[in-house]
Amino acid sequence: MIQATGLTHYYGPFPAIQDVTFDVRKGEILGFLGPNGAGKTTTMRILTGYMPPTRGTVTLGGYDVVEKSLEARRRIGYLPETVPLYTEMSVTDYLKYMGTLRGMPPRAIKARIDDVVGVCRLEDYRKTIIGKLSKGFRQRVGIAQAIMHEPEVLVLDEPTIGIDPIQVVETRRLIEELGKSQTVVLSSHILPEVSMICERVLIINEGRIVAEDTPKNLAEGLEGIERLEIEIGGPVTEVLPALRRIKGVSRVAHRSLPQKELYTVHVDPSVESGTDIRDEISKAVISSGWSLLSLQTVGMSLEEIFLKLTTHEDL
């Protein structure tokens, strides 16, 4: 459906993305996951033909988005990072306006507004002035305008950013619903969001694609890479080496807080699955006569995941 090849984009001398190549299959929901500044918005703008890349090509349904931009754009719906909504217009007027801009005949526009208002659950807000809507509802209007002309592909740039938690849930549900009948490309800096919605995930970091997989495989590959936060009552000079001796412990950091000795234990990801390192640690602590005051598993943060994916094993 979409084929992006060797996309590179410079803002001045600065390369925002480099050699980004991927395809989007018909009917799939593809997630573009990356931290802020990774190059997601740049890629989305290029995909949708809003900005030509410095190098590389994108074809959509066989049409080059730069050379055949009209044909390509007709097939694409785009929710930009910040939607240029006309805040003084009512929802219906805005959708009518967007339909006209895209060359839809007036009759088709009228019928289609009824459809998209239903799909995006905006029935009660047809006459509401956009400026009076909450951020979450505005985002729905943004999605409604993106699907007005019944595009084959929907490109959504961080669709849930800055909206309240209830609206986030609603918006994700809406995207999943749309994904049943459409090809969707979605960008996000939130790993669980992408895992929830997408069938396939591309991870982009510092302008390059660093991983591509199903959410399930990504999660499995990252499993076991976690750390333990442990509070132990005992002499630091003895506890530290004891923790370091435990099989499967790759690194231990120590912090002294008022009346508290905290240890952060990093677990070696290659440790045999099935052995629970927490068991080993509590046995070691107790057999030495110290007290185990708390033990918590801390999952990896998104930053750590990116670090893991972008750091070579031999470093």
Ligand SMILES: Nc1ncnc2c1ncn2[C@@H]1O[C@H](COP(=O)(O)OP(=O)(O)O)[C@@H](O)[C@H]1O
């Ligand atoms: N208009 C611009 N001019 C200069 N630099 C930009 C511009 N837009 C984005 N950048 C830079 O390009 C990089 C990628 O940005 P962007 O594509 O917006 O990433 P993301 O959407 O993943 O946060 C960032 O380092 C950003 O500062």
Ligand SMILES: [Mg+2]
């Ligand atoms: Mg962005």
